[in-house]
Amino acid sequence: MQQTKIQSVCIVGLGYVGLPTAATFAARGFDVVGVDINRDAVDRNNSGRAHIVEPDLDMVLGAAVKSGKLRAVTTPETADAFVVAVPTPITHDHKADISAVEAALKSIATVLKRGGLIVIESTSPVGTTERAAALLRKLRPEFTFPDTHPEQSDILLAYCRNESCRGARCASSLTMRACSADSTDGAPHARKNCMRLLRLDRCG
Numbered sequence: 001m002q003q004t005k006i007q008s009v010c011i012v013g014l015g016y017v018g019l020p021t022a023a024t025f026a027a028r029g030f031d032v033v034g035v036d037i038n039r040d041a042v043d044r045n046n047s048g049r050a051h052i053v054e055p056d057l058d059m060v061l062g063a064a065v066k067s068g069k070l071r072a073v074t075t076p077e078t079a080d081a082f083v084v085a086v087p088t089p090i091t092h093d094h095k096a097d098i099s100a101v102e103a104a105l106k107s108i109a110t111v112l113k114r115g116g117l118i119v120i121e122s123t124s125p126v127g128t129t130e131r132a133a134a135l136l137r138k139l140r141p142e143f144t145f146p147d148t149h150p151e152q153s154d155i156l157l158a159y160c161r162n163e164s165c166r167g168a169r170c171a172s173s174l175t176m177r178a179c180s181a182d183s184t185d186g187a188p189h190a191r192k193n194c195m196r197l198l199r200l201d202r203c204g
């Protein structure tokens with residue numbers, strides 16, 4: 001399956017990771033839809049003012065919204081690539097709660113198209129990508145996934161660790177993405193397409 005040329009990106013979870021990511025992708029010329037279940041956050045971001053405090057974010061977000069390259073909604077829309085950036089809190093018995101990741105994947109499944117790329121950016125335990133493939137296969141059995149078709153799958157799935165730190169998420173977002181793309185897990189094909197999504201193909 002040939003990966004679709006990535007032009008549109010849907011970022012699910014518009015918090016400290018997702019919102020700067022959405023704004024910087026929009027600044028790089030992608031058509032970005034940001035998704036959050038928090039309606040107040042969606043409304044605020046659509047006004048061009050961030051609902052979170054992060055240096056330089058209002059400037060990048062405001063320009064992205066004004067240019068029409070970024071808008072926020074409450075449910076995912078179809079896109080060439082999806083980025084999952086929802087919370088993964090630690091439970092009282094010290095396990096990672098990935099229920100929000102699963103909820104995000106379920107909402108993406110309804111709008112997933114053949115050739116689509118999903119990048120899980122939420123901090124997740126080993127095995128989450130395989131669980132994601134199993135969940136998505138149940139919901140969209142007509143598609144193949146990288147766990148059973150590593151070289152040629154209809155849907156590309158990758159994990160891309162986020163290493164952003166408070167106060168520098170916007171300014172250094174693209175640089176950090178260059179580093180985290182190096183640790184991208186999953187099929188080689190998905191990694192190549194992550195690099196393309198991040199426009200790093202000429203650096204790799």
Ligand SMILES: NC(=O)c1ccc[n+]([C@@H]2O[C@H](COP(=O)([O-])OP(=O)(O)OC[C@H]3O[C@@H](n4cnc5c(N)ncnc54)[C@H](O)[C@@H]3O)[C@@H](O)[C@H]2O)c1
Pocket residue numbers: 012013014015016017018035036037038041085086087088100103104107121122123124162163164165166
């Ligand atoms: N904040 C950081 O500096 C940082 C650094 C590295 C890794 N991470 C990881 O990145 C992930 C996201 O962290 P964050 O700090 O951006 O979280 P956050 O709490 O700031 O934002 C998460 C957003 O996701 C939304 N959300 C929750 N469930 C959703 C769903 N099903 N669909 C759509 N939106 C949904 C929430 O309303 C919230 O706005 C976590 O796994 C975290 O561990 C964060």
